[in-house]
Amino acid sequence: MKLADRVHKIQPSPTLAIDAKAKALKAEGIDVIGFGVGEPDFDTPENIRQAAKKAIDNGFTRYTPVGGIDELKDAIISKLKRDNGLEFRRDQITVACGAKHSLYNISQALIQEGDEVIIPVPYWVSYPDQVLLAGGRPVFVDTDEKSAFKISPEQLEKAITPRTKALILNSPCNPTGTSYTRDELRKLGEVCLKYDFMIISDDIYEKLLYDGIPFANIASAVPELQSRTIVVNGVSKTFAMTGWRIGYAAGPVEIISAMTKLQSQSTSNPSSVAQKASIEALNGPQDAVKMMISEFENRRTYIVKRLNDIPGISCFMSTGAFYAFPNVSELYGKSFSGKAINNSTNLCAFFLEHARVAVVPGIAFGADNYVRFSYATSMDNIRRGIDRIEEAISALV
Numbered sequence: 496m497k498l499a500d501r502v503h504k505i506q507p508s509p510t511l512a513i514d515a516k517a518k519a520l521k522a523e524g525i526d527v528i529g530f531g532v533g534e535p536d537f538d539t540p541e542n543i544r545q546a547a548k549k550a551i552d553n554g555f556t557r558y559t560p561v562g563g564i565d566e567l568k569d570a571i572i573s574k575l576k577r578d579n580g581l582e583f584r585r586d587q588i589t590v591a592c593g594a595k596h597s598l599y600n601i602s603q604a605l606i607q608e609g610d611e612v613i614i615p616v617p618y619w620v621s622y623p624d625q626v627l628l629a630g631g632r633p634v635f636v637d638t639d640e641k642s643a644f645k646i647s648p649e650q651l652e653k654a655i656t657p658r659t660k661a662l663i664l665n666s667p668c669n670p671t672g673t674s675y676t677r678d679e680l681r682k683l684g685e686v687c688l689k690y691d692f693m694i695i696s697d698d699i700y701e702k703l704l705y706d707g708i709p710f711a712n713i714a715s716a717v718p719e720l721q722s723r724t725i726v727v728n729g730v731s732k733t734f735a736m737t738g739w740r741i742g743y744a745a746g747p748v749e750i751i752s753a754m755t756k757l758q759s760q761s762t763s764n765p766s767s768v769a770q771k772a773s774i775e776a777l778n779g780p781q782d783a784v785k786m787m788i789s790e791f792e793n794r795r796t797y798i799v800k801r802l803n804d805i806p807g808i809s810c811f812m813s814t815g816a817f818y819a820f821p822n823v824s825e826l827y828g829k830s831f832s833g834k835a836i837n838n839s840t841n842l843c844a845f846f847l848e849h850a851r852v853a854v855v856p857g858i859a860f861g862a863d864n865y866v867r868f869s870y871a872t873s874m875d876n877i878r879r880g881i882d883r884i885e886e887a888i889s890a891l892v
């Protein structure tokens with residue numbers, strides 16, 4: 496069988512692959528500690544689960560409008576106004592099967608053969624592949640911990656060409672845990688205003704910000720850019736609802752209706768039951784969210800400190816999301832029983848085989864000097880996992 500060329504342009508999601516490998520070892524009875532997958536370890540809050548049960552019992556189990564029911568769109572509109580100071584109408588909102596699906600629809604609706612999309616590195620694994628699938632060309636802008644993993648206005652301007660179709664911003668960021676301040680976004684926005692391209696603001700970690708840092712996105716920092724910005728968000732990360740598959744996009748009517756049209760010929764509406772649950776998530780009490788944020792913050796402080804105490808590892812103090820992204824390049828060149836460790840893939844294989852700890856290689860995010868730890872796992876797992884890593888590293892020569 497000859498498969499379509501587009502299949503060969505992309506890789507399976509490396510983070511999901513690591514998780515599958517760790518789960519397979521666990522199934523064999525091996526005690527693996529997983530720092531691989533980026534999803535909250537908490538249960539979906541009780542009030543949200545109840546709303547879903549009620550939807551099922553009330554027979555809310557049929558097709559809905561493709562881009563989501565009005566009641567959910569209204570909850571999203573209120574949320575965007577309340578939290579971000581942004582005004583949208585119903586025809587500027589479309590709900591999809593997760594924010595990943597919203598982003599996929601954006602790339603399919605916007606990007607043509609040869610279009611360029613600016614992506615800061617390290618990046619979330621799906622951005623480049625979604626751009627490639629649409630026939631576009633990712634244009635990477637490198638960052639490292641010296642600039643807190645943030646691009647500068649000068650770097651942005653250098654990356655812009657007449658073919659630039661979009662810029663993707665993700666703050667707080669997966670995998671680095673960095674976040675942009677309003678002032679930094681304003682400066683990037685001033686560069687954007689000189690040109691004409693869309694800005695995709697992936698705000699999925701909006702609520703997971705620590706040290707009292709307030710959230711900002713580029714549309715709220717530079718109101719003149721709202722007409723060129725597509726805000727993407729969802730319930731997965733904030734409400735521990737990864738399995739429910741609800742994400743949304745808010746932006747100019749033209750792109751929103753194109754995305755909805757594409758979705759009408761692919762998945763149709765996202766789950767009716769999950770839509771009802773998401774209304775409760777957005778409109779209901781937020782105590783569970785506060786509890787989760789404070790737990791994530793404690794874990795962040797602990798894991799970054801522990802990692803920094805390990806010789807050969809240096810870890811950026813992240814301000815958001817639930818990832819630690821240490822620089823491990825000092826360990827490259829060392830070896831274990833005669834096998835050299837020269838890159839993040841080698842190191843993560845070593846961690847899995849010898850420490851029974853699953854960590855994602857930085858190369859998956861375009862940054863081979865790093866590895867990613869998701870600390871969306873219990874404090875006890877974090878403690879034991881880092882103990883194992885520390886011991887494994889001390890055995891390297």
Ligand SMILES: *Cc1c(COP(=O)(O)O)cnc(C)c1O
Nearest residue numbers: 593594595619669699729731742
């Ligand atoms: C998890 C994640 C998403 C997608 O979340 P969904 O579960 O599809 O809503 C999007 N962007 C980033 C950066 C993520 O980490």
